[in-house]
Amino acid sequence: MNIPQLQIQTTHGILGLQIDKPIQEIEQPIATLTQEQPAAILEMSTVRPQLSLDTTEVRADVDLKSPLRRSAENAQYGHQSVLEGIARRAQEGQQLVRIENGGNPIADIAKQNGTPPPKQMDIRFVGDRTKIQMAFQPGSLTINATPQKAINNVQINKPIHNYTQGKVTGVMEQYPSIQIDWKL
Known part of the structure; x- marks a missing residue:
């Protein structure tokens, strides 16, 4: 079926x-970057050192004297010479006063005045360095440095x-x- x-x-x-x-x-x-570094501020101050030398005595030793000192020494030398002259004349006068004691005082006085004593020869060093007077004041140096901050300008794009x-x-x-x- x-x-x-x-x-x-x-x-x-x-x-x-x-x-x-x-x-x-x-x-x-990229970002735009601007950088700047300002220079540091530098301040310096100095005090100069001072050296003073007084060579007055050394210069006087080599006969380089100031006019005031030379005139003072000449005045003292003249005063001393006058005193020595007065003493010598007084001594000669005393010798002449005692003429009765004998001898020949006039010849002795002439002999003393006519022949001066011999000069001594010696070596003399002039300009003694130890007579230099020194004074020293040290100087100083002060430095102040002030750093400046960096300037950073950043622009983000x-x-x-x-x-x-x-x-x-x-x-x-x-x-x-x-x-x-x-x-x-």
Whole structure:
């Protein structure tokens, strides 16, 4: 016996996707940097050292005397010579007063005055360095350095961002179908 048969034939639908990928571009520009370093402030102050030398006595030893000192020494030498002359004349007068004691005082006085005593020859070093009077005041140096802070100017640049959105489109690659058939 033949039984009627129902035949169903189906075809699946196939859905395809068309994808346009998104495009993203990011660029980061470098930061703008300005740097400056001001020079330090430098202050210097000095006190000069002082050296004073008094060579008055050494100069006097080599006969380089000031006019005031030379005139004072000449006045003292003249005063001393006058006193010595007075003493010599008084002594000669005393010798002449005692003429009765004998001898020849006039010849003795003439002999003393006519032949001076011989000069002594000796070596004398002039300019004694130990007579130099020195005074020294040391100087000083003061340095003040004031550093200056660095000047940093930084400008941050924003990133450049370009974005193209992606797209997904559905496409039917195969449409679904159903076929129904009767077979006897």
